[in-house]
Amino acid sequence: MDTNPNKFILADILKCLDMTCLLHLHQKGTSSGHVIIFDMTGAVLGHMARLGPLTIKKFLYYLQEAMPVRLKGLHFFNIVPFMDKIFALMRPFMKKELMSKFYMHNSVNDLVNFIPRDCLPSDYRGTSDSASVLQEQMKIKMRHNIPFFAWEEKQTVDETVRPGKPKSVNEIFGVEGTFKKLELD
8 A cells, every 4th residue: 555645545445455466366266265364554644635435335335236246355454543433434334244254453463363374474473484475476467468468457347138227337336316306405
């Protein structure tokens, strides 16, 4: 995460997360589940101001209803004092099942009680490479798989074969109806 809130774009971070999961699925096949960890180090109040509620709503809908991987847990660590506000933005869009997979840890020391050390970077008390090395390896892997991402981006759904009435984006995320007779007291 960029520590400069002016350069922080939540949609880009979420797209990168999705691309990482899709690439893993493409290369390794299905797995028993994924654990996503977020290091909140460097997050400041300015980052919170750039969290779009609609972006959060859309991503949480995708995460719960359409993401092609099984989610075992979402772990936030090195949490910041305003994490409760961020969680309050997310909570209305989270089902009970997702809420039960949501964990907040004050430090990395708490994280090792939930995630095996061999799955954690060395700078998070794990036995794997450092987070910066793993990040660089993932960047290289993504660059080598540009054709896959280009192909994947072109995939569409034929809504004419879906049983039942297809849902529009407005039905899922928007406000239905009109406000022609809006009365204010």
